[in-house]
Amino acid sequence: MPVQSGLxxxxxxxVPAQMRDGVTLRANVYRPVGDERWPVLLTxxxxxxxxxxxxxxLDAVQTARRGYVVIIQDTRGRFASEGEWVPMRQEALDGVDxxxxxxxxxxxxxxxxxxGASYFxxxxxxxxxxxxxxLRTMVPYITWNDPLNGVTFRGGALELGTTASWQLSMAxxxxxxxxxxxxxxxxxxxxxxxxSKTLDSLGPEGYWSLPLKExxxxxxxxxxxxxxxxxxxxxxRELVEPMTILGKHEQVTxxxxxxxxxxxxxxxxxxxxxxxxxxxxTTEAARQSKLLIGPWIHGGNTNPxxxxxxxxxxxxxxxNLQSDIMSMQLRWxxxxxxxxxxxxxxxxxxxxxxMGANIWRDEQEWPLARAVETRYYLHSDGHANTLTGDxxxxxxxxxxxxxxxxxxxxxxxxxxxxxxxxxxxxxxxxVFDQRPTEQRSDVLVYTTPELTEDTEVTGPISVHLWATSxxxxxxxxxxxxxxxxxxxxxxxxxxxxxxxYRDFSTGAEPSLIEPGQxxxxxxxxxxxxxxxKQGHRIRVDVTSSNFPRWDRNPNxxxxxxxxxxxxxxxxxxxxDAEHPSFITLPIVPGV
Numbered sequence: 001m002p003v004q005s006g007l008x009x010x011x012x013x014x015v016p017a018q019m020r021d022g023v024t025l026r027a028n029v030y031r032p033v034g035d036e037r038w039p040v041l042l043t044x045x046x047x048x049x050x051x052x053x054x055x056x057x058l059d060a061v062q063t064a065r066r067g068y069v070v071i072i073q074d075t076r077g078r079f080a081s082e083g084e085w086v087p088m089r090q091e092a093l094d095g096v097d098x099x100x101x102x103x104x105x106x107x108x109x110x111x112x113x114x115x116g117a118s119y120f121x122x123x124x125x126x127x128x129x130x131x132x133x134x135l136r137t138m139v140p141y142i143t144w145n146d147p148l149n150g151v152t153f154r155g156g157a158l159e160l161g162t163t164a165s166w167q168l169s170m171a172x173x174x175x176x177x178x179x180x181x182x183x184x185x186x187x188x189x190x191x192x193x194x195x196s197k198t199l200d201s202l203g204p205e206g207y208w209s210l211p212l213k214e215x216x217x218x219x220x221x222x223x224x225x226x227x228x229x230x231x232x233x234x235x236x237r238e239l240v241e242p243m244t245i246l247g248k249h250e251q252v253t254x255x256x257x258x259x260x261x262x263x264x265x266x267x268x269x270x271x272x273x274x275x276x277x278x279x280x281x282t283t284e285a286a287r288q289s290k291l292l293i294g295p296w297i298h299g300g301n302t303n304p305x306x307x308x309x310x311x312x313x314x315x316x317x318x319x320n321l322q323s324d325i326m327s328m329q330l331r332w333x334x335x336x337x338x339x340x341x342x343x344x345x346x347x348x349x350x351x352x353x354x355m356g357a358n359i360w361r362d363e364q365e366w367p368l369a370r371a372v373e374t375r376y377y378l379h380s381d382g383h384a385n386t387l388t389g390d391x392x393x394x395x396x397x398x399x400x401x402x403x404x405x406x407x408x409x410x411x412x413x414x415x416x417x418x419x420x421x422x423x424x425x426x427x428x429x430x431v432f433d434q435r436p437t438e439q440r441s442d443v444l445v446y447t448t449p450e451l452t453e454d455t456e457v458t459g460p461i462s463v464h465l466w467a468t469s470x471x472x473x474x475x476x477x478x479x480x481x482x483x484x485x486x487x488x489x490x491x492x493x494x495x496x497x498x499x500x501y502r503d504f505s506t507g508a509e510p511s512l513i514e515p516g517q518x519x520x521x522x523x524x525x526x527x528x529x530x531x532x533k534q535g536h537r538i539r540v541d542v543t544s545s546n547f548p549r550w551d552r553n554p555n556x557x558x559x560x561x562x563x564x565x566x567x568x569x570x571x572x573x574x575x576d577a578e579h580p581s582f583i584t585l586p587i588v589p590g591v
Contacts, residue, residue, distance in 0.1 A: 043073070057139075410567075419549065446541075
C-alpha cells in the first residue's frame with residue numbers, strides 16, 4: 001500500500017467518549033476528509049488538548065494528512081473532560097475504554113496505536129497491560145515504569161524538585177475548574193494570582209520550606225493533595241501500584257518504540273522498558289521493540305543541552321542528518337498499523353548517541369554485550385575534599401589508606417547544578433560545569449590521570465561506597481564527570497542513596513544505621529554513553545546532597561517530612577583493602 005500524503009484534513013473538537021463509570025472524556029479528532037476508514041493514533045494527556053501542538057512529538061495535522069485519525073484526549077478531571085483529577089491513578093481503565101471507543105468510530109479501521117511523552121507515555125503503558133483488543137503498537141517517549149526510581153523517590157530520597165514543581169504547575173487547572181464548577185468564579189482571579197506568585201517563588205524560596213509534611217507552596221487551597229500522600233507511606237509499593245508498570249511488562253503483548261535521553265529524568269526506565277520487552281517479551285511482536293536514546297533533557301529538543309552544544313545532528317529535529325523523531329514514529333506506525341514495509345524492522349533495534357565522540361551508532365542490544373564491567377577504585381591520603389585535594393581514581397585495588405571526611409550540613413546543602421532535571425527555571429537540566437560544586441569542602445573528588453587513549457563508557461553504572469556517619473540516617477550522592485584538558489567538568493550521570501533504604505532493592509524493610517558503623521552503599525547512577533577522549537580524565541564526585549533536586553536528609557532518623565530542625569552529620573568515606581569503594585564502568589573495547 002503506498003504512503004498517503006497531502007490529504008485534506010477535518011478537525012472535530014470536544015468529541016465525547018463515555019467511560020465505564022459514566023464519566024465523559026473529551027478529545028479533539030484530526031482525520032482525513034472523506035468516507036474511508038483509517039488507523040487511529042491516540043494520545044491521552046493532562047496538559048490540555050487545545051494548546052498549541054498538544055501531542056508534542058507528532059504534529060496532528062501533518063500526521064492526519066499521512067492517512068491517520070489522530071485523537072488527542074484530555075484525561076479525567078483535566079480541562080474539557082469530566083471527573084476528578086487524581087494524578088496517574090485512573091489512566092489504565094480510562095485508556096482501555098478510550099481505545100475501544102476510538103476503534104469503533106465510523107472513520108476508524110479498528111487498529112489503534114498510541115504515542116506521547118512523559119505522563120502520556122505512561123498512559124500508553126497503563127492501558128497496554130490490560131491488553132486492549134484494538135491496540136496494535138505504541139511509542140512511549142521519556143516515561144517511567146517504577147515511580148520509586150525517578151518519579152516520587154530515587155534511592156529512597158524524595159524527588160522534591162520534580163514533584164513540587166510539577167504538582168504546583170498542574171494546580172492552575174485545578175483552581176480554574178473548582179471555581180467554574182462551583183458557579184462562583186469571583187475569587188478565581190485572586191487564587192490564580194496567589195498561585196502564580198507561589199510558582200514564581202518556588203525556586204528561590206519555596207523548595208526550602210520545612211517541615212516537608214507541611215510544605216507551604218502546595219498547601220494553598222489544598223491544590224495538590226497527592227503530594228502529601230507519600231509522607232504517610234514513603235517508598236510504599238502499595239501506594240504507587242496504580243502508577244507502576246514494573247512487574248507487568250509480560251502483560252504487554254504489542255511492540256514498543258522506546259525513546260529517551262541521557263539527561264532525561266526517566267532514562268533508567270526507558271532503557272529498562274526496552275530491555276525487558278526485547279529480551280523477555282511474551283509475544284513475538286513485543287520482542288520487536290526498539291530503542292532510541294539521544295543527548296536530551298526531559299522535554300528538550302534543541303541545543304544547547306545545558307551548556308553543551310552536541311551539534312545539529314544530535315537533535316530530534318534531524319537525527320544524524322537523516323531523519324527526525326516524527327518521521328521515525330510514522331515509519332513505525334506505517335509498518336504496524338498499515339502493513340507497509342518501511343524497512344524499520346530490518347534496521348538495528350537500538351540507536352544511541354555516543355557523547356564525547358558525538359556520533360549516532362546502531363547497536364543490537366542493551367546493555368552492550370561487548371562492554372566490560374571495570375572497577376575504578378577511590379584513593380586518597382585522606383584529603384580528597386575539593387578538586388584541589390588528593391583524591392585519585394584508578395583500577396588498582398586499595399591497600400592501607402586513610403579515609404576521607406566531610407561534614408554534611410543540610411542547612412547548607414550542595415545545590416543542584418545540571419543533570420536529569422524537571423524543575424523551576426532556576427535549575428535547568430543537562431550539562432553544566434561542576435567545578436563550582438567541586439570547590440566545596442563537603443564534596444570529595446576522585447580523578448584519574450590524563451587518559452592516554454580514548455575510553456568509551458556505555459551502559460549501566462553504579463558506585464559501591466563504604467561509609468560511616470555520625471547520624472542514624474543520612475544520604476550519599478555520587479556523580480560521574482568527564483574532565484576536559486582545560487579543566488571543564490562535564491556531568492554525565494549521578495545518583496543518591498538514603499541510608500535507611502540501603503537494602504530496599506533486596507526487599508528488606510527500611511532500617512536506621514548505627515552511627516560510626518561501616519556500611520556498603522550501592523548507588524545506582526543509571527547509565528550513560530560517553531567517550532572520554534585522550535587527554536581527558538574520568539572523575540567521581542561524592543557528597544551527601546543535591547538540593548533541591550532531592551530533599552535534604554535532616555540526619556535525625558525521624559519520619560520523612562517531620563523535621564523543621566536540621567542536624568550536621570560527620571561523614572567518613574572508606575577506601576582500603578577491607579572497604580574498597582569503587583565505581584563500575586562498562587568499558588567498550590576497540591574505541
